[in-house]
Amino acid sequence: MNKKIALLGLGTVGTGVINLLRENEDLIHSSSGVNFTITHILVSNTEKTRNADVSGIRVTDDINEIQNADIDLAVEVMGGIDSTKDVIHSFLSRGIPVVTANKDMLAIHIDELEGTAHKHQSHLYYEAAVAGGIPIIHTMQHSLNANKISKVMGILNGTTNYILSKMTFDGWTYQDALKEAQAIGYAEADPTADVEGIDAARKTLLLARLAFNKKFKLEDVDLTGISAVDIKDIKLAENAGLTLKLLGVAEEIENKYHLAVEPIFVSTKHQLANVHYEKNAVFVNGNMIKEAMFYGPGAGGYETASAVVSDMINSVTVKSECSVRPEEYGLKTEEKADSAYYIRFNAHLSETEAYLASEDIQFDIISTAETAVKTVKINEAELKNIKDALAVEAVYKINGAE
Amino acid sequence: MNKKIALLGLGTVGTGVINLLRENEDLIHSSSGVNFTITHILVSNTEKTRNADVSGIRVTDDINEIQNADIDLAVEVMGGIDSTKDVIHSFLSRGIPVVTANKDMLAIHIDELEGTAHKHQSHLYYEAAVAGGIPIIHTMQHSLNANKISKVMGILNGTTNYILSKMTFDGWTYQDALKEAQAIGYAEADPTADVEGIDAARKTLLLARLAFNKKFKLEDVDLTGISAVDIKDIKLAENAGLTLKLLGVAEEIENKYHLAVEPIFVSTKHQLANVHYEKNAVFVNGNMIKEAMFYGPGAGGYETASAVVSDMINSVTVKSECSVRPEEYGLKTEEKADSAYYIRFNAHLSETEAYLASEDIQFDIISTAETAVKTVKINEAELKNIKDALAVEAVYKINGAE
Known part of the structure; x- marks a missing residue:
């Protein structure tokens, strides 16, 4: 099975995708049955020297040329927010699946784009947008x-x-x-x-x-x-x-x-x-x-390309019959969970200890010299009281402390 | 979409699967569109008290009854090797996908069963067979x-x-x-x-x-x-x-x-x-x-059931168009990679040090009292020489040591 790819962007990740596809071509073909051929690459500067072999590929700075080309899949690794969203939207509207690594854009536009994909029975993949190569x-x-x-x-x-x-x-x-x-x-x-x-x-x-x-x-x-x-x-x-x-x-x-x-x-x-x-x-x-x-x-050209190409393979070999999209916004909680804290004071140890003891706040001493303490779980009000009563110089939550 | 399930086995994992499906029923339905209904359960003792509600489910000790029933998916969590392979084989031969957690059986029969699945356009899933809940x-x-x-x-x-x-x-x-x-x-x-x-x-x-x-x-x-x-x-x-x-x-x-x-x-x-x-x-x-x-x-009824049920969901919602199966056996290497070792000797430190120095083997002392040393990377021949020359009481590889 041959798939014609438009690669949008030729920075670190785009270069990684080209080199990965070449280096692991046989492996990908034998394990998935797919041959990917990059037919078009969108760049902002067609004159720039590249770290990837782009011979035989149409390299252009004109998105319209690619929009009108006969491609099976678009891979967006160029960055940009609103204008890039429009480009992706237009591919999805034509039923062309899109793989993107663009978290800046997705954090704002993913709901719209998944809606577009759903409407046009296409699909949006974004493994590389979060935590680089980690799937x-x-x-x-x-x-x-x-x-x-x-x-x-x-x-x-x-x-x-x-x-x-x-x-x-x-x-x-x-x-x-x-x-x-x-x-x-x-x-x-x-x-x-x-x-x-x-x-x-x-x-x-x-x-x-x-x-x-x-x-x-x-x-x-x-x-x-x-x-x-x-x-x-x-x-x-x-x-x-x-x-x-x-x-x-x-x-x-x-x-x-x-x-x-x-x-x-x-x-x-x-x-x-x-x-x-x-x-x-x-x-x-x-x-x-x-x-x-x-x-x-979490980053790196080849590491991120690993995620991009896995999306490319899955876009061809896996058909999800059901794809869920959230319909409602999640409500923000005003309540803060109790937590243990690391707190450093600009105050003598005795003063700090006396206050915490008077308020019945349990704590471990971390360093008497600097008067930094590690509290046992306290609530928001207690933290506020501590800040009001003593000169607090630094506060950090402690995860999962007993 | 309704799917009728035969659950083969009602031990810790089988019980976990039943309870998971009940507890997360709405979540699974809303995210996948699937309703799983366990219609049959195979047990070895129909009289035993269970930790799961099996009301409305046909609980039987007769595999033939299940083989002839109208089911969409078989979930095997009963253990056993050759006879269990035969049961799974017969489901796959009839085009019924099988989810199994049975690594004892798979380690011997997976090649045959994947062949059967391929031949009959069915599919074998085994997420739960390795590392429990880890996907x-x-x-x-x-x-x-x-x-x-x-x-x-x-x-x-x-x-x-x-x-x-x-x-x-x-x-x-x-x-x-x-x-x-x-x-x-x-x-x-x-x-x-x-x-x-x-x-x-x-x-x-x-x-x-x-x-x-x-x-x-x-x-x-x-x-x-x-x-x-x-x-x-x-x-x-x-x-x-x-x-x-x-x-x-x-x-x-x-x-x-x-x-x-x-x-x-x-x-x-x-x-x-x-x-x-x-x-x-x-x-x-x-x-x-x-x-x-x-x-x-790595284990646990609910944790392993998490993997089993993800396979069940994917058997319905994901269609892999290409599924690779290995055709050849991997050849066993006779060569052993160089490694650092922890070695404990029944010998005085001076004797041990003298030998290692004479052989030009680099090492760190871990404990002079017990004459345990940590070698820098050595090869198989060097390790054999050490064992021949000195009374070695314990040897362990050290992973990735410099």
């Missing part, structure tokens, strides 16, 4: 489908995980780690989307949508980035067996939903604490499976 | 399908992982840990299949078959169990940052294959070192994704 989207759709999912939590951004790993292992400051990440190409010149948690929020939204079968808006995701993280807190908490990770969290609380991206301490013995540098991982809680984790590369 | 089978088939897989390595047996965890965390002897595992129902009265690695070998074979698209025979899997593990070695190696795990390993070495189950030390910082007690995990190396890991429950 979490297909797994949520096809393997955890007998479970009522209560929570999804993950390290969803390689850039911030790289920075936090550098701070944790090498004791670097945030600024130094960021500079290094920029120097080796892990972080952009403007790192805002990564370090403020926006990128992770997009992926959290896409996971929550699948987990709970509800629509969500990006502004419903509570955001705290890592740009204010002080190396001091990472070091103090290390002594208490805690590791700081930027986590995307989506959980159901009595038919409402809490979506957030924030730096959270996890036990060094937790699976997520051992996900380092550019790696990603997603933890899923379901009512039957209890917990499962999926770990792998 | 590794579907993932290998549908999500890592753009990768050339070079290695699969995992903690595939919950019983032995429970025993090793007890030894590691609580310092128990193997015998005490085994007794505890038997007392709480994790180990059988005759624990041979678990502790000697046979169960893990069956799962390793099934993973290798998918990874390399080759047939394998169970006798091709090199077996070393955990019954000879001395708590002394776990404790000594702990100081060197090593944790002992029973690993199923399948790797390709120049178009030949090495399949083994053996206790191997992994770094405490490795993802697999933090998979404890009854949990399982599978590590996969592919040429595009580099490495990925899938972690979750």
Whole structure:
């Protein structure tokens, strides 16, 4: 079976797709029976030198040329939001399935695009949009489908995980780690989307949508980035067996939903604490499976292409007879679950201890020198009272602490 | 869409399937459009009291009654090898898809049964046969399908992982840990299949078959169990940052294959070192994704039912147009890859050091008191020479040590 592909975009991932298809051509053909032929590539600059062999492929900067071409599948790895959505919309409207890696666009337009796909009996695939090469989207759709999912939590951004790993292992400051990440190409010149948690929020939204079968808006995701993280807190908490990770969290609380991206301490013995540098991982809680984790590369041209090409293969070999789309928006919960916290005070130990004891708040000392404490589970009101009563310099949730 | 199910077996997993279908009925219907109705259950004793509501279901000990009934899908969770293969064969021959959790049977008969399924345009599903609730089978088939897989390595047996965890965390002897595992129902009265690695070998074979698209025979899997593990070695190696795990390993070495189950030390910082007690995990190396890991429950009625029911749903909603079956047997490699080893000697440190230095074998001291050493990578001949020259009391491979 031959399939003609239009590849939209020829950056790192697009190049990875071309090279993967060439390198694993025989394997893909023998295991799926499919031959993929890239017939068209859309680029913004046709003059640029490429790291992939594009001989025999029509390389153009004119989307209209591709829209009118005879293709079986469009693969979008070019980025862009509204205009890219329009391009994808037009393929889906003509019954042409689309594979996309574009989380920025999907976080805003996925509901519309899945509606278009459904209407025109086409299909939208987006494995590569969340957690790079980790097959979490297909797994949520096809393997955890007998479970009522209560929570999804993950390290969803390689850039911030790289920075936090550098701070944790090498004791670097945030600024130094960021500079290094920029120097080796892990972080952009403007790192805002990564370090403020926006990128992770997009992926959290896409996971929550699948987990709970509800629509969500990006502004419903509570955001705290890592740009204010002080190396001091990472070091103090290390002594208490805690590791700081930027986590995307989506959980159901009595038919409402809490979506957030924030730096959270996890036990060094937790699976997520051992996900380092550019790696990603997603933890899923379901009512039957209890917990499962999926770990792998969060970025990289070939790694992401692995997800893109698996979608390409599945678009041909797997026919889903039923595809669910959420109809309603998930309501945002106002209630915050009780949590243990790491809190660092600008106050003497005796004063801090006296207050916490007077309020009957249980805590462990992490460091008397710096007056950082680890509380046993407290509620929102108690946290607020602590902040009002004492000079609090840093507060982080501790995941799953007893 | 209504699907009539024959459930063969009503033990822990069968009971889990019934209860899961009842508890998550609405979720499954709304997400897949399918209503599953269990119409028949095969049991060996119709008089036994059950932990599931079977009212309205025909419960019988006569397989012929079920063979002649009007059903859409058979779900086999009863165990047994040759006779069970015959039962599954007869369903597949009539075009009825079969979901099975039976790794004992599959490790011997999967090639024949997939042939039967192919011939009669039916399908065999076996997600629950490997690593309990972890969706590794579907993932290998549908999500890592753009990768050339070079290695699969995992903690595939919950019983032995429970025993090793007890030894590691609580310092128990193997015998005490085994007794505890038997007392709480994790180990059988005759624990041979678990502790000697046979169960893990069956799962390793099934993973290798998918990874390399080759047939394998169970006798091709090199077996070393955990019954000879001395708590002394776990404790000594702990100081060197090593944790002992029973690993199923399948790797390709120049178009030949090495399949083994053996206790191997992994770094405490490795993802697999933090998979404890009854949990399982599978590590996969592919040429595009580099490495990925899938972690979750290795056993349990509901956890395994999660995998069984996902197969049931996919048997209805997903139509694979192409399904590959291996045609040839994988050749067993005679070559053993170089490895680092943990070696404990019954010899004085000075004698051990002198020999290793004379042979130019690089090593780290783990414990001078017990003369246990951690070698840097050595080859098979060097290991044999060491064993010939010195009184070796224990040898374990160290995974991925530099």
